[in-house]
Amino acid sequence: MKEFGTLYIFELKKILGQRLVLVSLLLGAAMIFGWNLLTFASTGYYFNVYDAGDRTVERQIGNYGAVEAMGRDYLRGLSGRLLDDPLMEQLAAEYADSDTGTILSNLGGYSPFSYLNTMLGQEVTAQRFYRDKVRRFEVNQEECLLTDQEMAYWQGKASSLGLFTLDYAGGWQAMARDSGLLCQVAVLLSAMCLCRLFSEEHRTRTDQLVLTSAKGKTTAFWARWAAGCSFAAGLTLVLSGVYILVYGGFYGLDGFSTALRLWSLGTLPLHLSMGGFVLVLLALLVLGGMAMGGLVMLISELLRSAVLALAVPFLLSGITVLGLFQGQGRLVQQVTSYLPFSRISTATLYDYFLVPPFQLNAIEFSVPLYVLLALLFGGLCWQCYRKYQVTGR
C-alpha cells in the first residue's frame, strides 16, 4: 500500500507537472468567463414593449444584460412568495400597467410568466396553471418514441409536483443552460492532459523497464490509472467551482431552492430544485469526466498513440454537437444520450427514456453507469498493459 501511495503521488506529480495543465486551467476559466461576457453583451429581440391599452407587444432589439437585470429586480421583489391564486391574480392584473407588462413579457424563462404571456386577456388562475402546465405530462408519445410505462412514470412524477415559491434563479438557470459548454471544456481539457499518460512509455521505450521492475506490473499501473482518474475528477471539480463563482458573479446565486419546473425550459417533471439540478449535473460531470478519462487512458495504452487518444473524445463530442445520433431510432438515441457531452447539457431535460428492469430515469442510471464504465475501462486498460509483456513481443 505504501508503494502504491508513493507511485500514485509520483504519477499525479508527473501529470500536474505538464505545462498543458496550467494552460488547460487558464483556458477553461477564460472560456467560462469570456462566454458570460459575450452573453451579457449580446443583443436580440428582448424588449417586448407592452401596450396595456390594446394589449399588443412590440418587439425591440435590446441588450441581454439590461433585460436580465430588469427581470432580476422584479423577481427579487416577489422572492419567497408562494404562487397561489391571489398571487396569480395580482400578476395578471399587473399587465394593466404598460411598464410592468413589458417586464413580465420578458420573463418567458419562468414557466408562470411564460403561461401568463400566452394567456394574455384570458382568465387565468394558479389552479389552472398547475393543472394544465405543471401537473400534466404532455409530450407526443409517438414522436418521442416513449412506451406507455414511461408515459405513466412521468405523469406520476408530474402529478405530485408541489406549489412554486417564486424567486429570481437566473444564475442557476444559466448554469444549467450552459452546462454543455462546461462539459466540453472540462472533458476535452482533461483528455488533452491524459492522452500521453500510457503512450509515452511506449514512445520513450521505458515500458520494458517498468514491466520488468518489482512493482511495475500491477502497483505501478493502478497508481498511474488512479492518478489519471483523480486528475480528471480534480480538474472537473476545479472548473466547476470556477463555473459557479463566475456565474454567481454575473447573475447572483439566489433562487437555489426554486423548483426546477419553475424554469420554462424542458418538460421533465423532476422533483428537484434549480440549484439541486445544477449540482446533480456537476456531480455527473465529475463521474463522466472520470469515465472519459478512463477511455482516453485505455486508447492511449491500446493504440499506443496520444494523438488518437485525444482525437476520439473530440470526435465523439463533434458527433454529439452535430446531432448525428438524432433520428436514428430509440436504441441509438438512448445509448448515445449517456455520452457526457449529451448528458451534462439541457438535452437531459428532454430525455424521458427509462432503463429497465428498475425503470431508472436518465439521471439515476447515469451514476452507476459512469462508475462502472470508469472501472471497466480501467480493467481493459490493465489487460492491455499486462498483455504487452517484454516476452510477448
Next chain:
Amino acid sequence: MFGTLYRYELKKILTRPYILLLLVLMVGVTLFLNVKPLLAQEEVAYAEEDGTLVFDTVSRYEAIQLERRFSKEDAGCLLDNEAALEMRELNEYYLEKTIWPVSFLLLNRFLVQDAISVTFLNPMGDWTDQMADKTYEAIAYWQEEQYQNQRLTQKEIDYWETERAGITTPYTLDYAKGYSGILSMAQWLNLMVLPFVFVCLCGSFSDDHVYKTWPILTSSKHGRKSLVLARLVAGETLAGGALLLLFAVTAAIQFFVHGAQGAGVPIQLLEVENLRPGFGETRLCASSRVMTAGQGVLVTVGVSLLILLFAGALAMLLSKLFRRAIPALALPLGLMLLSLMFGPSYYSRMQVQIWSYFPTRRISEEFLLDERLVSLGGIQLESITVSAWLYGLLAILCLVWCFWLYRRHVVEQE
C-alpha cells in the same frame, strides 16, 4: 532529391497504421451515406406505353431508375406553360380513369413536375393554365426573399438583380439528381476530412523535436530546403488527396445511380438534402446566380479543396510552432468544435457573414445561396471569389511561415 524525399514523407504518413484505418473508415462512411438513402422504400405511380397504370412500392434506387427512364422523354425540353399543361392533363386523365380514391403524381413527366414542385407549388394546381409562368414568378419570389433573409444592402440587391437578369428562361430540363447528390454530400465530406488532416499532420514537424532529430536534419545536405519542401508538399498532397478521393467515391456512386447527364441544368432546379434526419432540404431556386449544376459541383469541390489545403498547411504550421503534437491537434479541433457549437446572433449581419467563412461552416447546404458581398477597395466581391482568395492566400501564408520557421530553427542559431 526532392522527389525521393517527397515519396519518403508521403510513405511515412501513410504507413502509420491508424492513418490507413481512418482512411478506410472515411471511405466506409462515404459509401454508407451515399448508399443508405437508396434502400428506403417509396410508392411510385406511372403509366406504361400501352396505357396501363402501375402502382408499386419500390426502393429509392428502383424509383430513381424509373425517374431516369421517364426523364429521357423530357430531357432537353423547355419548362413552359405547354409542357406544364400537358403534364397536368396526363395526370388528370389517369386520375379520372382510376377507380381507387388515391392521389398520385405520375413519373411520366417527372422533369416537369419536379421543376414546378421545387418552388413549393403544387404541379397539379388547376387554378391556372400558365403554371410555368407561375413557377418563374415563385422562383423570383424566393430569390427576393433570400435578399431579406441574408439582410442584403441595396447595393448588393442591385448586384444580384443584374446577375439574375442573365438567367436564361425558360429553363431547359434534364435529370440532374447526380449533381444534387454530390452537393448534398459536400458538407459531410469536408467535415470528415478536416479533423483527419489535423490528426495526420499534427506530428509532421513536432516529431523532430520530440525525438531530438532536428539538429541532424537541419545540418544535413538536403535538410534545409528539399526536406521541408517535400514534407510540406506531402502534407498538402494528403489533405487534398483524401478529399478528392472521397469526392471521387461520391461522384462514382451518384453518377452510377443517377447518371451524369444534367450538368447544364440551372442550379435553380436543384435541391440539396441535409443528410441528418428531419432537417429537410435546401432548394437552390432561391439563388440568383447564373450557374449550372456542373459548375456548382466544380465550385463546391474547388472551394472545399482550398479549405483542406489551408487546413493541411495550418496543421503543419502549428506542429512546427508548438513543437508538440498534442497542442497542435487540440487547438484546431477545439476551435472547430466551438464553431459548430455556437453561432453568431442572427441580428448581426456582420457576425453571420464572418462566421460563415469558418472552415466548418463554409461548405454547407447554403454555400451556393450565399449572396452577401465583400467590399474591397470599392470592388464588390462575391462569396465564392472571396472564399477562393481567402483560403488560397491563408494556405500560402501558413506554408511560407512554416518554411521560414524551419529555416530559422537551426543549430547555429540555438
